[in-house]
Amino acid sequence: MAESLGHKTVKSSVWSILDVLMRQGIGFVISVVLARLLTPSDYGTIGLIMIFISIANVFVDSGFGAALIRKVDRTNEDLNTAFFFNVFVGIIVYLILFVSAPYIASFFNNYELTDILRVLGLILIINSFNIVQNAIMIYSMRIKRLALLSAISQISTGLIAIYFAYQGLGVWTLVIQQLGAALLNAILLIVSTKWNPKFVLSRKSFDYLWGFGSRLLTATLIGTIFNQGYSFVIGKMLGKRDLGLFTRSEHFTQQPVNIVTNIINKSLVPSLAHCQDDLHRMQLNYKKIVEIISVIIFPLMFLLSTLSEPLFITLFGYKWIAAIPIFRILCIGYAFDIFSTLGLQLMQVMGRTDYTLKLEFIKKPIYALIIVISLFYGLKGLVIGKAIYCLVAAMINSSVIKSLLKYDYWRQMWDIVKYAFISIIILIPVYFVIHYIWNNNIFQILSVSVIFILLYILVLKLLKMPALALVCDVIRSFKK
Numbered sequence: 001m002a003e004s005l006g007h008k009t010v011k012s013s014v015w016s017i018l019d020v021l022m023r024q025g026i027g028f029v030i031s032v033v034l035a036r037l038l039t040p041s042d043y044g045t046i047g048l049i050m051i052f053i054s055i056a057n058v059f060v061d062s063g064f065g066a067a068l069i070r071k072v073d074r075t076n077e078d079l080n081t082a083f084f085f086n087v088f089v090g091i092i093v094y095l096i097l098f099v100s101a102p103y104i105a106s107f108f109n110n111y112e113l114t115d116i117l118r119v120l121g122l123i124l125i126i127n128s129f130n131i132v133q134n135a136i137m138i139y140s141m142r143i144k145r146l147a148l149l150s151a152i153s154q155i156s157t158g159l160i161a162i163y164f165a166y167q168g169l170g171v172w173t174l175v176i177q178q179l180g181a182a183l184l185n186a187i188l189l190i191v192s193t194k195w196n197p198k199f200v201l202s203r204k205s206f207d208y209l210w211g212f213g214s215r216l217l218t219a220t221l222i223g224t225i226f227n228q229g230y231s232f233v234i235g236k237m238l239g240k241r242d243l244g245l246f247t248r249s250e251h252f253t254q255q256p257v258n259i260v261t262n263i264i265n266k267s268l269v270p271s272l273a274h275c276q277d278d279l280h281r282m283q284l285n286y287k288k289i290v291e292i293i294s295v296i297i298f299p300l301m302f303l304l305s306t307l308s309e310p311l312f313i314t315l316f317g318y319k320w321i322a323a324i325p326i327f328r329i330l331c332i333g334y335a336f337d338i339f340s341t342l343g344l345q346l347m348q349v350m351g352r353t354d355y356t357l358k359l360e361f362i363k364k365p366i367y368a369l370i371i372v373i374s375l376f377y378g379l380k381g382l383v384i385g386k387a388i389y390c391l392v393a394a395m396i397n398s399s400v401i402k403s404l405l406k407y408d409y410w411r412q413m414w415d416i417v418k419y420a421f422i423s424i425i426i427l428i429p430v431y432f433v434i435h436y437i438w439n440n441n442i443f444q445i446l447s448v449s450v451i452f453i454l455l456y457i458l459v460l461k462l463l464k465m466p467a468l469a470l471v472c473d474v475i476r477s478f479k480k
Helices: 002-037 040-061 064-070 076-107 113-120 122-128 131-139 143-166 171-193 203-238 240-273 279-306 308-316 318-349 353-405 409-437 441-463 466-479
Strands: none
Touching: 002 143, 002 171, 002 240, 002 308, 040 076, 040 113, 040 122, 040 171, 040 203, 040 240, 040 318, 064 076, 064 131, 064 203, 064 318, 076 113, 076 122, 076 131, 076 203, 113 122, 113 171, 122 171, 131 171, 143 171, 203 240, 203 353, 240 279, 240 318, 240 353, 279 308, 279 318, 279 353, 279 409, 279 441, 279 466, 308 318, 308 441, 318 353, 318 409, 353 409, 409 441, 441 466
């Protein structure tokens, strides 16, 4: 039984990797083409809209999706209760957003926001119809199917968006892309799961879903409001062009982080749910995951930060050159941010969403203070503040992991930062030697990447770092 579960978990993890790489790879190519066709102001306009869409979407989910994934003995009553609650909330939230649209446009002194917000806001209703279906796919570990559905949605809507961008639709290109992707994905999920909702509501199911989800809802809402605070402040105080530079830089920074985060959500969370009663086993698994993530994320993010100038010029052109310092700083910050996400996911698995909420009340006043201080130093100051907060949040979350898993705080820190030190020590001299010899952007990107990766693996082998062996074990387990 244990071997079967372990094999299924490893196989699910590999398909998670393929799923996310496929979606992120396709999405990256499409976003590069669109960035060349559209302007920072176009992305800034959508950035303003997404402030309110993101906050509203928290209410639509209400933590019910996570509650269904975590529950081992879920029933049809649980699924139906969650479905109809999510749909009801989705409709209500959209109507509120529809009425509020003119006031939001007036506040930002950008009256085209009214129509855009009302159209793009339909994504809330669409999303409400597939929360349960998405949970079904995740807890049943049908990751291969999710990979296929995601690829179909990304390719179809991406090609349509590129066509409309060439036709000169500007910001409406991004509206069509996001709305179309949500609609197609919802349809494919409904057809694929073959789950048909029935109007069967259970008070017992709702009590469980709300009991787990409400604390997660509150914590997620606080986190989302504060996370969108940067976009709000930049959009209001600095303008939509600066917001466009920030949102695009953040988007490209988050892509490698999202690859790992999505893998955690789709394979780690449901698999850890099966051993939530075995604290020792969960502690060992969590420590392994920390090592594996550290050995991958730090060299990747530091490499992207170092190569930010030739990367942006080659991929996006000179009109996005002002985004380079933003991207460079955010890469460093988000390398640590993933460990905050990992800690929060563990708390959900262990049913300790009360910790999640308490941590938000600790972290967000710090976040607000950083925004207030960094605002005096313009866009660059705000970005540096964002990176600092990522590090602070990871440290705060790690203090709770210490009490939950008996995983020593300083041991956690060392398991994480040792790979950061190795990456820096190898990467800096490699980059400056190549940069001094060659000025060609493409050659710099390729040569620095290849030499750095080879040296990094060699050093890990010489030092006998545990993460390298863990990665090899996962590959061997999947082959078996």
